[in-house]
Amino acid sequence: MVSKCANPNCSAEFMYFGDGKLFEFESTSSRATRDFHWLCNECAESLKLQRGEDGGIELAEANQPNGSQFAA
Ligand SMILES: [Zn+2]
Numbered sequence: 001m002v003s004k005c006a007n008p009n010c011s012a013e014f015m016y017f018g019d020g021k022l023f024e025f026e027s028t029s030s031r032a033t034r035d036f037h038w039l040c041n042e043c044a045e046s047l048k049l050q051r052g053e054d055g056g057i058e059l060a061e062a063n064q065p066n067g068s069q070f071a072a
Contacts (some may be wrong), residue, residue, distance in 0.1 A: 002014045002022070002036050002037065002038040003042055004038075005019050005020070005038060005039055005040040006023075006037040006038060006039055006049055006057070006059065007040075007043045007047060008044070008045075010038070010040060010043050012040035012043070014038050014040075019040070019041060020038055020039050020040040020043070021038070021039045021041075021044035021048075022036055022037070022038050023037045023038070023039070023048070023049040023057075024036055025037070025049075025051060025057060029048070030056050035042060035057070037054060037057055038071050043053045044062070045062070046060050046061065046062055047060065047061060047062055048060050048061070048062040048063075
């Protein structure tokens with residue numbers, strides 16, 4: 001299932017659960033399965049995955065309510 005980061009511009013490989021962020025989506029296929037997509041730690045800091053209007057999985061900017069947490 002998941003083998004690498006869902007960001008096409010990133011080549012990070014999925015190593016173990018707990019690293020980065022896993023996104024789970026209902027599969028759009030006829031089989032009652034679930035799709036898993038993974039973002040590595042770095043990408044998960046600024047990106048998230050969401051269901052697009054066309055039913056596909058797309059990258060989106062993550063909301064960062066704690067974005068000013070590290071401001072000086
Ligand atoms: Zn990545």
